[in-house]
Amino acid sequence: xxxxxxxxxxxxxxxxxxxxxxxxxxxxxxxxxxxxxxxxxxxxxxxxxxxxxxxxxxxxxxxxxxxxxxxxxxxxxxxxxxxxxxxxxxxxxxxxxxxxxxxxxxxxxxxxxxxxxxxxxxxxxxxxxxxxxxxxxxxxxxxxxxxxxxxxxxxxxxxxxxxxxxxxxxxxxxxxxxxxxxxxxxxxxxxxxxxxxxxxxxxxxxxxxxxxxxxxxxxxxxxxxxxxxxxxxxxxxxxxxxxxxxxxxx
Amino acid sequence: xxxxxxxxxxxxxxxxxxxxxxxxxxxxxxxxxxxxxxxxxxxxxxxxxxxxxxxxxxxxxxxxxxxxxxxxxxxxxxxxxxxxxxxxxxxxxxxxxxxxxxxxxxxxxxxxxxxxxxxxxxxxxxxxxxxxxxxxxxxxxxxxxxxxxxxxxxxxxxxxxxxxxxxxxxxxxxxxxxxxxxxxxxxxxxxxxxxxxxxxxxxxxxxxxxxxxxxxxxxxxxxxxxxxxxxxxxxxxxxxxxxxxxxxxxxxxxxxxxxxxxxxxxxxxxxxxxxxxxxxxxxxxxxxxxxxxxxxxxxxxx
Amino acid sequence: xxxxxxxxxxxxxxxxxxxxxxxxxxxxxxxxxxxxxxxxxxxxxxxxxxxxxxxxxxxxxxxxxxxxxxxxxxxxxxxxxxxxxxxxxxxxxxxxxxxxxxxxxxxxxxxxxxxxxxxxxxxxxxxxxxxxxxxxxxxxxxxxxxxxxxxxxxxxxxxxxxxxxxxxxxxxxxxxxxxxxxxxxxxxxxxxxxxxxxxxxxxxxxxxxxxxxxxxxxxxxxxxxxxxxxx
Ligand SMILES: Nc1ncnc2c1ncn2[C@@H]1O[C@H](COP(=O)(O)OP(=O)(O)OP(=O)(O)O)[C@@H](O)[C@H]1O
Ligand SMILES: [Mg+2]
Numbered sequence: 001x002x003x004x005x006x007x008x009x010x011x012x013x014x015x016x017x018x019x020x021x022x023x024x025x026x027x028x029x030x031x032x033x034x035x036x037x038x039x040x041x042x043x044x045x046x047x048x049x050x051x052x053x054x055x056x057x058x059x060x061x062x063x064x065x066x067x068x069x070x071x072x073x074x075x076x077x078x079x080x081x082x083x084x085x086x087x088x089x090x091x092x093x094x095x096x097x098x099x100x101x102x103x104x105x106x107x108x109x110x111x112x113x114x115x116x117x118x119x120x121x122x123x124x125x126x127x128x129x130x131x132x133x134x135x136x137x138x139x140x141x142x143x144x145x146x147x148x149x150x151x152x153x154x155x156x157x158x159x160x161x162x163x164x165x166x167x168x169x170x171x172x173x174x175x176x177x178x179x180x181x182x183x184x185x186x187x188x189x190x191x192x193x194x195x196x197x198x199x200x201x202x203x204x205x206x207x208x209x210x211x212x213x214x215x216x217x218x219x220x221x222x223x224x225x226x227x228x229x230x231x232x233x234x235x236x237x238x239x240x241x242x243x244x245x246x247x248x249x250x
Numbered sequence: 251x252x253x254x255x256x257x258x259x260x261x262x263x264x265x266x267x268x269x270x271x272x273x274x275x276x277x278x279x280x281x282x283x284x285x286x287x288x289x290x291x292x293x294x295x296x297x298x299x300x301x302x303x304x305x306x307x308x309x310x311x312x313x314x315x316x317x318x319x320x321x322x323x324x325x326x327x328x329x330x331x332x333x334x335x336x337x338x339x340x341x342x343x344x345x346x347x348x349x350x351x352x353x354x355x356x357x358x359x360x361x362x363x364x365x366x367x368x369x370x371x372x373x374x375x376x377x378x379x380x381x382x383x384x385x386x387x388x389x390x391x392x393x394x395x396x397x398x399x400x401x402x403x404x405x406x407x408x409x410x411x412x413x414x415x416x417x418x419x420x421x422x423x424x425x426x427x428x429x430x431x432x433x434x435x436x437x438x439x440x441x442x443x444x445x446x447x448x449x450x451x452x453x454x455x456x457x458x459x460x461x462x463x464x465x466x467x468x469x470x471x472x473x474x475x476x477x478x479x480x481x482x483x484x485x486x487x488x489x490x491x492x493x494x495x496x497x498x499x500x501x502x503x504x505x506x507x508x509x510x511x512x513x514x515x516x517x518x519x520x521x522x523x524x525x526x527x528x529x530x531x532x533x534x535x536x537x538x539x540x541x542x543x544x545x546x547x548x549x550x551x552x
Numbered sequence: 553x554x555x556x557x558x559x560x561x562x563x564x565x566x567x568x569x570x571x572x573x574x575x576x577x578x579x580x581x582x583x584x585x586x587x588x589x590x591x592x593x594x595x596x597x598x599x600x601x602x603x604x605x606x607x608x609x610x611x612x613x614x615x616x617x618x619x620x621x622x623x624x625x626x627x628x629x630x631x632x633x634x635x636x637x638x639x640x641x642x643x644x645x646x647x648x649x650x651x652x653x654x655x656x657x658x659x660x661x662x663x664x665x666x667x668x669x670x671x672x673x674x675x676x677x678x679x680x681x682x683x684x685x686x687x688x689x690x691x692x693x694x695x696x697x698x699x700x701x702x703x704x705x706x707x708x709x710x711x712x713x714x715x716x717x718x719x720x721x722x723x724x725x726x727x728x729x730x731x732x733x734x735x736x737x738x739x740x741x742x743x744x745x746x747x748x749x750x751x752x753x754x755x756x757x758x759x760x761x762x763x764x765x766x767x768x769x770x771x772x773x774x775x776x777x778x779x780x781x782x783x
Contacts, residue, residue, distance in 0.1 A: 003623045073698045073742035075705040077716055078735040081723040085731065126337025129302050130351050130399070131327030144341050163613035170709065171723070180615060181709065193623055196616030203611045219341030221383030 007193030016194070023174045025198070031174035032202070036162045039097045043104030043157055048150070051109045055116025055146065056138055064113060068106035076103055076164055084171045096168040103164060104157035111153015115146030147217040155210035163203050176202075251313055251406035251439040252278045253299060258308035260294055260464075268294040269464030271308070277456065278313075278406075281433060281440040285450035286460030286467075287487075292443040295464055296409050299441060300329045312407070327355055330400030330408040330438075334415045336392040338384040338399070344370070345380040348398045355403065369398040374428055390421035397429070401436075410442045414449070426452055447488050451476070459484050494518075555729050563718075567737060570715045574704045576636055578697050578745075581643025586689070588644070589651020590677070599652055606645040614638065614703055618710045635707040635714075642703065643696045650692025654685035683757070690753040694746055701742040705734075715741070 010016060017025040054060045079099035087095070119142050127141045143150070169177025179195030182188040253276040260269040268291040276282045284292045297303040298310055301322040309316050317325060338347045348369055349362035357365070367377050373394045384392055393413055400408055414422045426449065433440060444450055450457045451472040459467040459475065461483060468480040476495060479485035489495055497510040497518055508521040556563065592599040612620075621627065621634040658681050666680040705716030718734030721727075 001624070004620075007623075069698065070739075072695070073702050073739050075702045075716065075719070075735060075738045077705050077709070078719045078731055078738065081719045081731045082728060082735065085723060085726055086728050120340075122333075122335050122337055123339060125302075126331075126333060127339065129297075129300060129326060129331045129333070129337070131323050131325075131354060133323050136354065141339060159611060163611070163616075166613055166615050167709070170720075177615070180619060189623070189629075192619055196613070196620050199613045199616045200611070203613060204608065207607070207611050221341045221343070221385065 003189055003193055004197075006190050007197055010190045010194040011198055016191075023178060025176070025179065027174055028176045028178050028195075029198070029202070031168075032162065032165050032176050032199075035093070035096050035100065035165045035168055035173065035175060036158065038093065039100035039161050039165070040104055040154075040158055042097055042101035043108055043161075044154070046101070047105045047108035047153075047157075048112050051112025051150075051153075052116055052138065052143070054109075055113035056134075056142060058117070061113065061117075064109055068110050071102065071106040074102070076100075077167060079103075080167055080171055093173070095171065096165065096173050100161050100164060100168075104161045107156035107160070108153045111156065112146070112150050115149030115153070116142045117146075118149060119145040144219045145222065147219065148214055151210065151214045151217045155207065155214060158210065159203055159207055162206055163199065166199055252276060253407070253439065253441070254311040254314075255295070255298075256309050256311065258295075258298065258305045258310060258464075260291075260298065260303060261306045267463060269298075269305075272464045272466065273308075274458060274466065274469065276439065276441060278439045279437040280455040281442055281453050282456040282458065283442045283444060283450040283454030284458045284460060285444055285447055285454075285487075287445055287462075290460045290462050291464035292445075292460060293411055295460075296411050296441060296443050299407070299409055300326045300331060302326070327351055328403060328405050328407075330403070330405040332393075332396045332400040332408070332410045332413045334412040336384065336396035338392060338395060340384055343381050343383055344375075344387070344395050347384065347395060348402050350399065351403050366398070366402065369401055370395075372401070372432070373398045388421075390417045390425065393417060393425060394428075397425075397432075401432075406439060408438045408440045410440065412444055413442075415444070415446075422449075429453065451488075459487060555727075556733055563733070563737065566713070566715050566717060567741065569713050570701070570704060570738075570741060573632065573635055573707065573712070573714050574639065574697075574700045574741075574745075577639035577643045577700050578693065580640045581647050581696055581700075582689075582693055584640075585644050585647035585651045585692075586682075588648045589653075590655050590681075592648060592652035593655035602648050603652065606648050609641055610645040614642070614706050615709055617641070618706060618712075630711045632707070632712050634710065635704060635712045639700050639703060643700055646696050646699070647692050650695070651685070651689060654688030654692065655681060657688055658684045686753070686757040690749065690757065694749050697745045697749055698742045701745055702738055705738060 011025070019027055023031070051064075054064050076099055079102065080096065083098050084095050087098075123145070124137060124141060127137050132140065165175050166177035166180060168175045169181050176195050176199050179191040180199070182191050182195075255272050255274045255276075258269060258272045259267070261267045272291075272295065284295060286292055294303055298305055299312075299317075301317060301320070304318070309318060311317065338344075339350065342350070345363050345366045348366035349357075349359070352362040352365060353359060367380055370377055370380060375391060375394050375398065379387065379391065379395075384395070387395065393416075396413060397410075400410070414425045417425065430453065442450075442453055444453075450459075454472060456469065457472055457475055458469050461467045467487070468475055468484045475484065475488060479488060494512050494514070494516075496513045498513075499521070500509045500511055501507075509517055510519045510521065512518050588602055592602045617638040618634050621637045622629050622631065625637065627633050627637075662680065662684065663676065666676045671680065704714050705719060707714045708716030708720050715734050715738050718730050718737070722730030722734065
């Protein structure tokens with residue numbers, strides 16, 4: 001417990017945030033966020049269109065489920081190691097982005113197609129019968145109504161990516177892992193504890209932000225706006241995979 | 251806007267044949283009701299008119315033009331469609347729901363909204379409901395919004411698939427009367443699907459009684475069908491066999507009333523003509539005059 | 553390949569170590585989560601508290617968690633217990649939600665008819681609710697099992713032996729074969745666990761085996777069952 005407090009004190013010391021011979025906490029934090037952002041962008045570009053396609057057409061669902069489950073079993077540490085060793089990448093920052101994006105794809109994919117698929121088929125049918133084109137059905141009906149689950153998938157993906165980005169330090173990239181990995185190697189417990197706390201706080205903060213985003217992404221009329229459906233909609237928030245980190249990075 | 255089915259069949263990919271060799275002429279500016287029990291292919295037939303379902307064989311013509319050559323999206327935008335569960339978009343307000351199709355076709359937002367309010371008046375909804383979401387309305391109100399949405403582009407054809415199937419009998423009565431009133435002033439080509447024979451007789455100028463596979467058991471005006479059921483199936487379906495359509499007059503409690511009783515002894519309605527005297531309507535008078543307080547009243551003039 | 557055969561003995565002992573590291577958290581996680589999940593399914597307040605707590609715990613990055621456990625609990629830094637505790641906590645965090653959903657999926661009418669037939673609360677739980685919640689519980693354990701096997705590799709960054717050693721060692725020696733061998737072994741182990749669990753499920757829940765699925769329909773219930781599989 002004393003160590004924990006020392007860790008907090010270490011975090012609060014401005015000297016540790018500035019760069020010295022090694023990158024300071026600020027650089028580490030920015031590195032962590034940068035790698036996370038790049039990985040999420042890649043994951044979104046791959047997974048969301050694919051998930052929308054699967055949800056809209058109902059095809060390829062089984063493949064998506066199997067692939068997601070298999071991806072959950074992939075050890076990120078191994079993936080990292082192999083990518084860094086086996087691929088010579090230019091620019092270099094792609095090295096952590098590939099394994100992290102792979103990690104973010106399954107929850108995003110699952111959230112997206114589950115979100116699209118959960119939209120009431122009769123509403124979609126009615127939209128089509130009114131004369132909406134397939135694009136209009138997608139953009140004006142399915143995506144807005146599926147948004148909470150899609151954002152839920154994004155939330156899970158971001159969360160595990162930001163947590164896992166720590167590992168990039170082991171491969172020479174600057175993240176908060178720099179502080180954490182000092183510990184086991186050189187018995188520097190205090191930066192290790194401080195770094196661990198920082199990553200945890202960062203993840204919790206991001207999760208909190210997403211919880212708000214997810215709530216406001218529910219179209220009005222299907223959540224707070226609607227007296228009658230309020231409880232049903234809340235129930236969906238609780239039981240849906242949206243609130244859950246769908247799989248975890250490691 | 252007359253609609254014609256020519257030898258239309260539909261077999262779904264899973265092998266179900268929903269409709270087989272169906273032919274029918276649907277006259278314009280009138281209400282045609284397709285009636286039949288569950289699964290007989292009514293919805294399939296209706297959805298072929300706006301190309302939500304394409305026939306496996308045969309053709310459908312609107313004013314002589316084969317619709318298989320008309321792009322579905324454009325076709326659907328000029329045909330109103332009202333369905334049982336209203337199919338309203340849950341994330342849009344009532345006004346926006348009504349304005350959806352006009353806005354798709356490029357009507358400016360402001361004008362589409364104004365028109366939507368006028369349509370709400372037309373279907374008997376308070377303008378105060380315009381800002382509500384569908385989930386904040388009662389079932390009957392939702393159906394009215396559905397009708398308003400169906401009318402929003404002022405279509406010549408209005409397709410209605412059991413639109414009043416999910417509301418209680420009193421609200422259904424109201425909605426039916428409202429539809430009769432609307433149709434009286436609008437004169438659309440309405441194709442209405444129901445499994446309720448009373449509703450069919452009430453609303454239809456032409457009633458089509460269907461058997462499984464979309465086979466036509468009988469086509470005609472309510473009067474023709476009641477007077478001359480084509481076969482046992484029709485007789486059974488309209489209740490004639492069970493004596494439901496054979497009404498006899500009995501003296502009511504007060505002297506002024508004549509009670510109509512069916513063959514099973516069930517009191518089907520009263521005639522409140524002064525002195526209880528029955529005045530037979532002369533042929534050609536409007537079949538839609540409602541002087542009798544029960545839906546089966548047309549049996550009275552049959 | 554030569555490397556793999558010449559190190560078969562070492563690899564096998566790493567596999568066994570990895571099994572020893574991942575089985576206890578899966579079992580413990582299940583045993584602890586079932587009563588918690590049941591509680592959560594019966595009380596909205598318990599549900600809110602437990603699931604929120606689960607989410608928060610789950611949010612803690614695994615490496616940080618493994619390193620913080622000894623600090624908070626006072627274990628030695630290189631103690632395998634650190635990984636066991638961290639993995640168990642993650643298992644509970646996932647499993648409580650599954651279990652709560654599983655018990656919530658038992659229809660109220662079935663429960664009420666059990667009450668009406670005179671089942672005592674304990675009998676009702678053991679003979680009606682637990683078996684009926686079985687399929688969803690099983691789906692939850694399978695998720696937990698796969699992610700635990702994969703997650704246990706992180707331990708090697710904190711100096712705890714597991715198949716993850718092949719990743720750190722292979723990386724330091726710049727030797728891809730070793731790393732890939734490790735990935736394959738982790739995937740294989742996860743697959744074996746998954747097969748075992750589904751066999752156990754078949755034995756215990758013979759009625760839930762699906763006999764040929766119907767056509768996939770675009771409907772909310774269908775999507776809900778998907779989300780169970782992915783959640
Ligand atoms: N998309 C589809 N794929 C396969 N079979 C279908 C499909 N749609 C309808 N059918 C089948 O076609 C037959 C006619 O269906 P339809 O929906 O037209 O009946 P309906 O008369 O409208 O019935 P209801 O009164 O219950 O609405 C039924 O046997 C139905 O199962
Ligand atoms: Mg139908």
